[in-house]
Amino acid sequence: MTAADTTTSGKLKSMARDSVKTVIAASMVGTAIEFYDFYAYGTAAANYFPKVFFGDTANPTVALLASLLTFAIAFIARPLGSLVFGHFGDRMGRKTTLVVSLLTMGVATFLIGCLPTYNQWGIAAVAVLCLCRFVQGIGLGGEWSGAALVATENAPESKRALYGSFPELGAPIGFFLSNGTYFLLETFNDDDAMLAWGWRVPFLLSAILVIVGLVVRVQMEETPIFRLAQEQKKVVKSPLTEVFKKSWKQVLQATFLVAVTYTLFYTLATWSLAWGTKSTEQGGGSLGFANQEYLLMLMIAVCVFAAFIVISCVNADKFGRKRVIIISSCCLVAFALLFPYLLDPAVVGQRNFAANLLFLCLGFALMGTAFGPIGAFLPELFDANVRYSGSGIGYNLAAIVGAAFVPTIATWLSHNWGVHSVGLYLCVMALCCLVAVLSCKETKDVDFTK
Numbered sequence: 001m002t003a004a005d006t007t008t009s010g011k012l013k014s015m016a017r018d019s020v021k022t023v024i025a026a027s028m029v030g031t032a033i034e035f036y037d038f039y040a041y042g043t044a045a046a047n048y049f050p051k052v053f054f055g056d057t058a059n060p061t062v063a064l065l066a067s068l069l070t071f072a073i074a075f076i077a078r079p080l081g082s083l084v085f086g087h088f089g090d091r092m093g094r095k096t097t098l099v100v101s102l103l104t105m106g107v108a109t110f111l112i113g114c115l116p117t118y119n120q121w122g123i124a125a126v127a128v129l130c131l132c133r134f135v136q137g138i139g140l141g142g143e144w145s146g147a148a149l150v151a152t153e154n155a156p157e158s159k160r161a162l163y164g165s166f167p168e169l170g171a172p173i174g175f176f177l178s179n180g181t182y183f184l185l186e187t188f189n190d191d192d193a194m195l196a197w198g199w200r201v202p203f204l205l206s207a208i209l210v211i212v213g214l215v216v217r218v219q220m221e222e223t224p225i226f227r228l229a230q231e232q233k234k235v236v237k238s239p240l241t242e243v244f245k246k247s248w249k250q251v252l253q254a255t256f257l258v259a260v261t262y263t264l265f266y267t268l269a270t271w272s273l274a275w276g277t278k279s280t281e282q283g284g285g286s287l288g289f290a291n292q293e294y295l296l297m298l299m300i301a302v303c304v305f306a307a308f309i310v311i312s313c314v315n316a317d318k319f320g321r322k323r324v325i326i327i328s329s330c331c332l333v334a335f336a337l338l339f340p341y342l343l344d345p346a347v348v349g350q351r352n353f354a355a356n357l358l359f360l361c362l363g364f365a366l367m368g369t370a371f372g373p374i375g376a377f378l379p380e381l382f383d384a385n386v387r388y389s390g391s392g393i394g395y396n397l398a399a400i401v402g403a404a405f406v407p408t409i410a411t412w413l414s415h416n417w418g419v420h421s422v423g424l425y426l427c428v429m430a431l432c433c434l435v436a437v438l439s440c441k442e443t444k445d446v447d448f449t450k
Contacts (some may be wrong), residue, residue, distance in 0.1 A: 024166045026220045027151040029213035030102055030143045031170025036209060037109045037136065039178040040202040042270035045071045047291060048199040053118045053126050061283040061415060064274065068407040073130050074137030075404030078396035081141015083240060086389030089146055090239035093222045094388065098146040099214060105139030106210030108132045113203025145392030148375045153223035161316035164375025165309050172306040175269065176299055178202055183295045225449055229384050239389040247390050250381040254394025256436035259402030260332060260429040261371045266403050267426060268363045269298065271410040275343060276356060283411050285343060285419060288350035301360035308368025316373035320444045322437055328370040329434040335366055336427035340420040380443035383450060402429060
C-alpha cells in the first residue's frame with residue numbers, strides 16, 4: 001500500500017458515518033417501497049385492471065395483455081430516471097438524490113390509487129394511469145443504485161456484499177407487504193368489492209412507507225466515500241459522459257447480470273399468479289387455484305427468497321461475487337428447463353399445492369442467490385465518481401431487457417405455445433447472465449475509494 005493509499009484509508013476511517021441501523025433503514029426502505037409498488041401494480045394488472053381499465057375489451061386474454069403492457073411503462077421510464085438521478089447523485093451526493101427519488105416514486109404510486117376507472121373517464125383514465133406509471137418509473141430509476149451506494153459505501157471492506165444485501169432484502173419485504181395487503185383484503189371482501197375499491201388500498205397505503213423512508217433519509221449522513229471524493233476534487237462535471245466514454249463495457253455487463261433476476265422475479269410473482277389462477281380462456285393455465293391461495297404460497301416462498309439473499313451475500317464476501325453468480329446462473333438454466341413440468345396440468349393435475357410450492361420455493365431460492373451479490377457487485381464495477389450513474393444505468397436497462405415485457409411475453413408464449421416455452425425464455429436470459437459474469441473480473445478486493 002502506498003503512502004497516498006494509507007492517507008486515504010486513514011481519512012475514510014476518521015469520517016463520521018451513520019450507524020449500521022441507519023444504513024440498513026435508509027438503504028432497505030427504498031427497495032422495499034420499489035418492490036411493494038411494483039408488485040402491487042403487477043397484482044392489480046393481472047387481476048383487476050383488465051376489468052377496471054380495459055373492461056370494454058371483448059376478449060379476456062386481450063384485456064389481460066393490454067393491462068400487462070401498462071406494467072411495462074415504468075420499466076421503460078427507469079433508464080431515463082437513472083440518467084437524471086445518476087447525474088445528480090454523482091454531482092451532489094447520494095442523500096439528496098435519494099430523498100427526491102423516493103418522493104417522486106411515492107407521489108405517483110399514491111395517485112394511481114386515486115384514479116377514476118374506465119367507466120368514469122373512458123380512455124382518459126388509461127392515459128393518466130400510463131402517465132402515473134411513467135413518473136413512478138422515473139423515480140424508481142434513481143432508487144436502487146443510490147440505496148446500494150448508501151449501504152456499500154458505509155461498509156467495512158470485508159463485508160461489502162453483506163451490507164449490499166440490505167437494499168436487496170427490501171425486495172422480499174416489499175413483496176411480502178404487498179402480498180399480505182392483498183391477502184387480507186381478499187379475505188374480507190368479495191370480487192365486486194375488490195373491483196370497486198379494494199384494489200386501491202395497497203397504492204394508498206404506500207404513502208405510509210414513503211413517509212417513514214423520507215424521515216430516515218433526511219436525517220442520514222452523506223456517505224463517507226462521496227465526501228472523500230469531494231475533498232479530493234474527484235467529482236466530475238458530467239458523470240454520464242464519463243460512464244459512456246470509459247465504462248460502457250461495465251454498463252453492458254451490469255445490464256445482463258441483473259436482467260435474469262428481473263425475468264425470474266416477474267415470472268414467479270406476476271406471470272405465475274395469472275397462470276395459476278386463471279382459466280385457459282382468460283390467458284392462464286387452468287391450474288384451479290384461488291387468488292388468495294396463490295398469494296399465500298407466494299408469501300411462504302418469499303421467506304425463502306430473503307434467506308437466500310443473506311446466504312449468497314455471506315458466500316460472496318467469502319468466495320467472491322463471480323463464483324456465486326456463476327453457480328446461480330448454471331442452476332437457473334437447469335431450473336428453467338425443468339420447472340414447466342411442475343406447472344403443466346397434464347403432468348401434475350389441478351390444485352397441486354406441493355408441485356406449485358416447490359416451483360415457487362426453488363425459484364425464489366435461486367432468485368435470492370442471483371440477486372443478493374448484485375448489491376455489491378454492480379457498484380464495484382465502476383469508479384467512485386461515476387458509481388451512481390454507472391450502476392443505475394446498468395440496473396435500469398436490465399429492467400427493460402429482463403422485466404418490462406416479461407408478464408406480457410410469458411402470457412403470450414404460454415397461451416400460444418404452452419408453459420415449456422416460458423422455461424426456454426428464462427433459460428435464454430440465464431445464459432446471457434452467465435456470459436456476462438464470465439466476462440467480468442472478480443471485484444471482491446477492489447479499492448472502493450477509487
